Amino acid sequence: xxxxxxxxxxxxxxxxxxxxxxxxxxxxxxxxxxxxxxxxxxxxxxxxxxxxxxxxxxxxxxxxxxxxxxxxxxxxxxxxxxxxxxxxxxxxxxxxxxxxxxxxxxxxxxxxxxxxxxxxxxxxxxxxxxxxxxxxxxxxxxxxxxxxxxxxxxxxxxxxxxxxxxxxxxxxxxxxxxxxxxxxxxxxxxxxxxxxxxxxxxxxxxxxxxxxxxxxxxxxxxxxxxxxxxxxxxxxxxxx
Numbered sequence: 382x383x384x385x386x387x388x389x390x391x392x393x394x395x396x397x398x399x400x401x402x403x404x405x406x407x408x409x410x411x412x413x414x415x416x417x418x419x420x421x422x423x424x425x426x427x428x429x430x431x432x433x434x435x436x437x438x439x440x441x442x443x444x445x446x447x448x449x450x451x452x453x454x455x456x457x458x459x460x461x462x463x464x465x466x467x468x469x470x471x472x473x474x475x476x477x478x479x480x481x482x483x484x485x486x487x488x489x490x491x492x493x494x495x496x497x498x499x500x501x502x503x504x505x506x507x508x509x510x511x512x513x514x515x516x517x518x519x520x521x522x523x524x525x526x527x528x529x530x531x532x533x534x535x536x537x538x539x540x541x542x543x544x545x546x547x548x549x550x551x552x553x554x555x556x557x558x559x560x561x562x563x564x565x566x567x568x569x570x571x572x573x574x575x576x577x578x579x580x581x582x583x584x585x586x587x588x589x590x591x592x593x594x595x596x597x598x599x600x601x602x603x604x605x606x607x608x609x610x611x612x613x614x615x616x617x618x619x620x621x
Contacts, residue, residue, distance in 0.1 A: 386413025386474040386498075389467050391460050392432070392441065394422035396482035397503065399431035401521040402439055405502050408519065409477055412500070417467060419444055421456045457483045464488055468495060475500060478515075481507050489514040501576065518576040523583065538582055539594055547575060548590075552597070552611050560614055561600070564588055564607040 388409055409415050418441045422429045425447075436443055444463070446455045464476060465488070476492050478485050481503035489499050489511065501507075501515035504522045512518045538544060548571075555566035568587050571577050584590040588607050591597050600608050 387417075387472060388413050388415045388475045388477055388500075389417035389464070389471065389473045390415050390419065390441075390477045391464055391479065392418075392420035393456060393460060393478075393480035393483060394420045394429045394432040395454075395456055397432075397479045398481075398521060399429075399435055401502070402435055402441075404521065405477075405479060406439065408502075409500065412475060412498070415477070417471065417473065418442060419460075419463065421446055421460045421463075423447055423456070454483060457485070461485065461488050465491070468492060468497065474498065477502070479503065480511075481521075484508045484511050486510045486514045513576055515576040517572070517578060518581075519578050520581045523581055538590070539596070544582070545594070545596065547571065547577065548594070548597070549611055549614075552609055553614070556610075560610045561608040562610070564591075564609060567609060 390405075390409065406415065418439065420432055420436065420441050421444045422432065424433060424443055424445055433443070435441070444459060446459050460478075464478075467473060468476070468491075475498040477500040478489070479502045486508070489501070492499050493514070493516070499514075499516045501512065501518040502521055503512070503518070505520050507518075507520075548567075551567045551570040551574075552562045554570045555562035557563070564587060579585075579587045579590045582590060584593065588599070591599060591609050596612055598610050598612055600610075602608065
């Protein structure tokens with residue numbers, strides 16, 4: 382039996398919602414075991430009282446950082462130093478960064494260079510460079526529960542050129558006879574090139590996202606395998 386992946390969790394308590402810790406840990410359980418859990422902030426500040434209330438319940442270790450100099454973010458620096466120490470001294474397969482405000486892009490790219498899988502969580506105000514650099518990134522303000530996904534992003538997905546191009550490229554890369562591509566290889570291709578997650582667009586499954594966009598057609602074979610085809614490309618082939 383394959384040993385479960387080991388995950389190190391780093392929380393920027395100053396810039397992350399404590400109310401979403403259940404969602405964060407539930408998502409991480411998909412990938413492995415979170416055996417290192419640390420949260421950084423000035424625990425004397427009332428601003429992070431919500432995190433203080435959940436530390437013991439979720440076995441999260443608080444790391445104290447005093448606000449010694451106004452305008453200087455000691456929390457970010459301490460988090461990065463600890464993360465780099467753990468990358469070099471501990472046996473971890475993945476790291477998770479929870480932050481909505483500060484740019485941890487250099488840390489992410491360094492971890493990726495070491496072959497680590499990097500999962501990010503934050504709100505939509507998180508810097509794009511940080512979001513895009515992660516192996517996987519989830520927007521916490523859009524995801525309530527697995528059973529009740531948000532719907533507010535659905536009306537605009539067809540006009541999201543970047544998203545549509547990414548989906549089309551993935552279908553093209555995975556296509557087989559007749560332009561049809563299996564959903565599994567499509568998802569794998571996307572995960573190798575972007576921090577994409579369909580839940581950020583309000584869909585529980587990737588198939589639900591494709592089904593909501595009339596630029597693609599779908600079919601199922603053998604009762605389980607889902608296939609996707611780009612309508613535009615298929616139409617061009619027929620005209621030829």
